[in-house]
Amino acid sequence: MSKTILQLFIALVVSLNIQAQSQEIVVKINHLLDGETYASGLEAYNNMNHKFMLNRLEYYLSEIAVLHDNGQEMMIDDLWVLANANDGTTTIELGTLDVGTIEGLSFHIGVDPDHNHLDPTIWAISHPLGPKAPSMHWGWAAGYRFVALEGYGGSQLNQKIEIHGLGDNNYGKATVRRTSIEEDGKQVIYIDADYTKALENISVQSGLIVHADNNQAAVCLSNFRNQVFTAGMTTTSNNNLFDNGKFTVFPNPGPGILKIQKENNETELAEIMILDMTGKVLNRIDGSKINEEISIDNPGHYLMMFRSEEKILGINKVTVIK
Numbered sequence: 001m002s003k004t005i006l007q008l009f010i011a012l013v014v015s016l017n018i019q020a021q022s023q024e025i026v027v028k029i030n031h032l033l034d035g036e037t038y039a040s041g042l043e044a045y046n047n048m049n050h051k052f053m054l055n056r057l058e059y060y061l062s063e064i065a066v067l068h069d070n071g072q073e074m075m076i077d078d079l080w081v082l083a084n085a086n087d088g089t090t091t092i093e094l095g096t097l098d099v100g101t102i103e104g105l106s107f108h109i110g111v112d113p114d115h116n117h118l119d120p121t122i123w124a125i126s127h128p129l130g131p132k133a134p135s136m137h138w139g140w141a142a143g144y145r146f147v148a149l150e151g152y153g154g155s156q157l158n159q160k161i162e163i164h165g166l167g168d169n170n171y172g173k174a175t176v177r178r179t180s181i182e183e184d185g186k187q188v189i190y191i192d193a194d195y196t197k198a199l200e201n202i203s204v205q206s207g208l209i210v211h212a213d214n215n216q217a218a219v220c221l222s223n224f225r226n227q228v229f230t231a232g233m234t235t236t237s238n239n240n241l242f243d244n245g246k247f248t249v250f251p252n253p254g255p256g257i258l259k260i261q262k263e264n265n266e267t268e269l270a271e272i273m274i275l276d277m278t279g280k281v282l283n284r285i286d287g288s289k290i291n292e293e294i295s296i297d298n299p300g301h302y303l304m305m306f307r308s309e310e311k312i313l314g315i316n317k318v319t320v321i322k
Contacts, residue, residue: 024186025066027092027105030232031057031085032194038085043157046199052161054151057085057195058136059224060128060144062115064092064107066189067175068099073106080111082128082136085195101281102180104231105189109224110146110171117143138211142166146221149198152207159207165221167213174224178231179279190232197227231279246314247306253319256296258304269313273305296320 031038033054034045040055061081066074076094083090110116115129120137123130129144131137136145147165152158180187200223202208202216210216248261262269269287274296276282282302285294296302299322306313 022096024096025094026186027189029090029191029193034196044196050205052153052204056150059147060111061107062112067104068102080128104177106175108173111144113168153204162209163220164211165217170221172225174229176229177280192230192232193228198223249316253321256320258294260290270309271307275303
């Protein structure tokens with residue numbers, strides 16, 4: 001499935017709430033390697049065309065926040081996550097929050113400075129910051145390993161790779177714009193983590209061992225912040241919502257001055273949403289204005305979502321040509 005289709009599919013299954021309300025929110029991180037489900041020993045290539053495989057990949061997430069309702073941010077207190085790529089999917093329960101439209105997630109890679117230099121034994125073994133085997137802690141001075149990435153590189157996959165990235169100076173924020181999906185009464189934010197990006201611009205052809213806060217370890221952590229995480233997808237399908245004939249948008253393709261024809265006058269329209277192809281909400285229009293022209297200024301592909309108070313009624317593709 002092409003990237004464009006994946007992005008469209010993501011947007012088609014978004015479930016957005018109109019008013020702030022208490023919602024149980026879950027994050028699911030899909031662990032991937034070059035677009036495939038991650039598995040220990042799976043072969044891949046980085047952007048330098050260097051062959052590698054991984055057999056260990058663990059990392060910390062801290063200061064997790066939900067982005068919602070036109071750029072607001074709600075921080076989740078006292079939450080740390082130790083993600084393990086071998087799990088296939090990491091599920092993070094954020095609890096019940098008073099938010100309306102979920103727009104994404106932000107988080108930091110590593111352990112925040114206030115907790116990075118504490119003794120792990122003050123935590124239970126079951127706690128993400130507690131003692132681990134193999135260890136995720138480098139001693140009180142250096143603190144936790146923010147990322148532990150291990151495997152083999154080289155044409156024969158016989159050159160050892162160990163990148164253990166740490167250091168308060170490498171603690172940084174990642175942001176993923178992603179609307180949520182309603183599943184079993186919960187709002188779920190799907191995020192894809194593709195670890196081929198973790199080794200971008202890092203030579204592993206001859207192997208590499210670095211346990212540090214600089215050099216390739218710093219590059220790897222930068223890649224985690226800026227490259228690894230993207231809006232994810234689910235296997236849930238709502239294709240019956242897509243161009244289902246309930247609404248006609250015209251001219252389409254067109255110059256971006258749009259009119260809407262509603263096919264069923266019995267359906268009460270509460271809101272029209274304009275989204276980009278990642279599911280980011282660009283504009284929200286009261287449903288009572290359905291007979292007015294709607295403008296989209298920039299050329300490109302968009303989704304127009306039609307909602308009642310209770311559910312999504314339809315989603316139409318819109319192409320703007322200037």
